[in-house]
Amino acid sequence: MVQVFQWLLRITGGLIVLTLLALFVTYYLAARSLPDYDATHDVTGLSAPVEIVRDNANVPHILGNSDADVFFGLGYAHAQDRLWQMVVLRRTAQGRLSEVFGTRTVETDMLMRRLDIYGAAQASVEVQDAATMAVLRAYADGVNARLAEINERALGRGAPEMFLFNPAVAPWQPADSIALVKLMALQVTDHLQAEVRRARVSLLLPDTARVADILPEAPGSGVAALPDYAALYDAPMPRIAGATRHNDDPLWPVARAGLSGASNAWAAAPKRSASGGTLMANDPHLPLTAPAIWYLARLELASGGVIGATIPGIPVVMSGRSEDLGWGIAASYMDDQDVFFEKLNPDDPEQYETPDGFATFETRRSILRIKDEMPVTLTLRWTQNGPVLPGSEFDLSTITPQGHVAALAWTGLSPEDRSIAAWLRLMQAKTVQDAIAAAEPHVAPSLNLVAVDGVQIAMKTIGAAPRRDAEHQSQGRLPAPGWLDRNRWKGISPYSSNPEFISPPGGIVGTTNNKIVDRPFPLHMSFHWGDTQRVQRWTRLMQSRQVHTRDSFIEAQLDTVSPTARTLLPLIGADLWFTGVAAPEGTPERQRQDALALLANWTGEMNEHLPEPLIYSAWVRALQDRLIRDELGPLAQDFTHIEPLFIERVFRNVDGAGVWCDVIQSAPRESCTDMARLALDDAIIWLEENYGTALESLRWGDAHQATHQHPTLGQVPLLRWVVNIRQSTSGGDNTLQRGLTRGSGPAPFENVHAAGYRGVYDFTDPDSSVFIIATGQSGHPLSRYYDDMGELWRRGEYIPMSLDLNLARAAAVGVTRLEPR
Incomplete structure (x- = not known):
């Protein structure tokens, strides 16, 4: 018995030693890819030395004798800190x-091959x-210099993820950067999904007034009546299927x-600024990931210093400032996508009808290679x-007439995309007029560009705007017959027709993705x-x-009061309080x-420490579900977030919308x-099941946790506790x-889509400008950054957004020197 015990002890001890040894080896190999920020490297591709000074937040300040050398340094820095992210984004674009x-x-991969974003990027290189x-070449050379250094010095393959997946990493090419801009464009537009949703709802609800309730137009005039969707086609429509099938993989490139x-x-x-200078604030919202999509950098160009937010893989500052100009971006929601149904030739399925026959x-x-599986051959059309x-894809089968196929028209597929050229010109602009002119070549994504110089402010919608015929059957809001000439795009509208606001009389300009113009179609x-x-x-x-001051702009940027709660609660609780x-x-x-x-005394502030935001959110979520479930059936699951205008229309009985309350x-x-009372009871039961019975002890932050998920390792047991970042947060939809909350699943109020970058620029004292990103500069989970x-x-x-190099050097965590080989 003693011998058995001794052997068990030896085996257990041996296993513990082996486990510790394995953990040590794993840590050692992973740590090998941590970059050394205080080193000198001989590299190929430089014309003169480049210096990368990293301040105490690990923001690189890149100095060189020429712009090409500076962009080389940016490529090197991106690859130092975000190589895995760049590799995954490139492979996504390539399919x-x-x-x-x-x-x-x-x-x-099948979707990306069919869209052929990368092919369009390769074609765009020529223009x-x-x-x-x-x-583009200098930036690619900088990325490749880091790849060569990793290979030569065996630096842990450049990122810990490389040990788990071991992908082949090809040299970076100019087309790769163009492709990533197109990939970003795909991620920030959802007009395709909106058209499909409207078509599905239209087939379910024969009363167009009810469609207008659940899919309300933004307030304002100029909206014409839509045709009956089924009447657009002379072929049988499919039977309406259940809820939309969503791909929830973090690597899926299209947003719901x-x-x-x-x-x-x-x-x-200046007249609206306490200091007499211009002010600007910007916070772009994208899915939260670990690391964040944004990367802070400062470039010292021949035209002057530029500092702000970049995306690894793309050699431009997309939101930032120079000594003379500040700029920021917001999704414009320009309608840059249309779904067309093409009628097949009944005698030859390889043909489709056009206006000319x-x-x-x-x-x-296209051959799609799959790890550990046989390749798949796709026929792209x-x-x-x-x-x-x-x-x-996108549940198109549920709205496709028999004998038809769907095709997508989208500006982002242009093979003559000069968007990067627009950003490079913008970074050198001195005035808002220069900035607006610089952005003319930009194609996609369509954005609202807000710009300030020392004395002027402006906002311009940039990006290619499709030109549609005034007789278009659906005005781009429903999939339309592609064989009718009046439905087809008539080219691109002139840049001058894009909305533009320069130095408005009120002295304030801005956007929250709201409707900014009210012009009649087209x-x-x-x-x-x-x-x-x-x-x-x-x-x-x-x-x-x-x-206003810099601090008042920060206060507005961080404001957590919900106007929706303040509007809806008096309506839905009017007869209950x-x-x-x-x-x-x-x-x-x-x-x-x-x-x-509790709700009667609430101000509408979505503070993470309060119970009221959680009670309110659960209530209106349950209320909308009760209102629409009987009319929409399984399709109700598509409406994962409340539509405030819908609930307001129902409770005010606008155009008879109160009928939604009757089951x-x-x-x-x-x-x-009745519906409001039943929904409140539903919400209380749900809260008790998930968070406990004491309503006053609830915390919004427990449900509204910011979930920065690692796209490739975030779902792996054990590793997810290392690579994912979770934080209790205020705010809401x-x-x-x-x-923005997840809207579905067991944790519907998780914060999954927010401002991964915030910046506030003060041109009275530019070096008092500030910025921040949601995670850190490094993509390496073992890095303190x-x-x-x-x-x-x-x-x-x-953190300070300063172009003062002395300030950066004073607290530098390292200085990397790149010497020409």
Whole structure:
């Protein structure tokens, strides 16, 4: 018995030693890829030495004798800190993820091959001017210099993820950077999804007034009536299927409807500034990831210093400032996508109808290689309107007439994309007029560019705007017959027709993704906008004081008051507050009274420490589900976020919208008060099951946790606790400090889409400008810079955005010197 015990002890001890040894070896190999920021390297591709001074937040300040050398340094710095992120983004654009991740990403690769974003990027290389090509090549050389250094010195393959997946890493090419801009464009537009959703709802709800309820237009005139969707086609429509099938893989490159790009950007002229100079604030909203998509950098160019937010893989500052100019971006929601249904030739399925008769599909075969599986050969098809998408994508099969296929027209597929050239010119601009002129070549994504110089403010919508016929059958809001000439695009509208605001009389300009113009079709910009709520709060904050300061702009950027809550609660609770007799403790009636009492004294502030935001959010979520479930059936699951205008229309009975309160299948006629009371009971039960029975002890931050998930390792057991970042946060779907909730699943209020970058620029004292990103500069989980900015971001704090090199050197964590080999 003693011998058995001794052997068990030896085996256990041996296993512990082996485990510790394995952990040590793993840590050692992973740590090998941590970059040394205080070193000198001989590299190929430089004309003169480059210095990269990293300040105490690990923001690189890149100095060189020429612009080409500076962009070389940016490529090197990006590859030092975010190599894995760059590799994954490039493979996404190329449709080559499955070579590394296997069957998990086959659907993603199939979509990207069909769109052929990378092919369009390669074609776009040919139309770049010499100056842009010099930058793209220099940047690629900088990335490749880091790759060569990793290979020569065995630096842990450049990133710890490389040991797990071991992908082949090809040299960086100019087309790669162009492709990443196109990939960003795909991620911030959702007009395709909006068209499909409207078509599905239209087929379910024969009354067009009810479609207008659940899919309301942004306030304003100029909206024409839509045709009956089924009447557009002379072929049978499919039977309406269940809920939309969503791909929830973090590597899926297309956002769900309602989860695409958003942003805040605004500026004040000197007359509205306490200091007499211009002010600007910008916070672009994108899915939260670890690391963040943004990377802070300062470039010392021949035209002067530029500092701000970059995206690894793209050699431009997308939101930032120079000594003379500040600029920021926000999703414009320009309607840059249209779905067309192409009618097949019944005698030859390889042909489709056009205004000039039948034409043959352009086809090409593409081999999709899959790790540990046999390759798959895809047949890619294009029509004159764009690439053909299968019915399995975006649930197109549920709205495709028999004998038709869907094709996508999208400006982002342009093979003559000079967007990077526009950004490079913008970085050298001195005035807002220069900035607007510089942005003319920009194609996609369409953005609202807010710019300030020392004395002027401006906002211009940039990006290619499709020109549509005034007789277009659906005005771009529903999939349209592609064989009718009046539905097809008529080219691109002139840049001068894009909305533009320069030095407005009020001295304030800005956007929260709200409707910015009200022009009749086809001069309109969009029928589908990203915001009808935040703009209310922004307008109030901007007009509540005569002059603004940097701090008042920060206060507005971090504001967590929900105008939606302030509007909806008096409507849905009007007949519930302070009615009825007191109920005994512990009864459902008492719980309802307690919840109403809490909400009655609430200001609408979505503070992470309060219970009211969670009670309110659970209530309106349950209410909308009760209102639409009987009419929409399984399709109701598509409406993952509340539509404030819908609930307001219902409770105000606008155009008879109160009919949504009556449950079709029940004999009694339910009132909106009945629905509100039942939904509150639903919400209280849900809260008790998930967070406990004491309503006053609830915390919004427990449910509204910012979830920065690592796209490739975030779901791996054990590793996810190392690579993912979770933080309790304030804000919500409709606050200026926007923290868009997941909307579905067991944790519907997780914060998954927010401002990964915030910047406030003060041109009275430019070096007092500030910025922050949501995680840290490094993409290496073992680096102290992986999440060091995360807590500052959560608390609403910033770091200095200074072009003062002496300040950067004074607290430098390292100086990297690149010497020409």
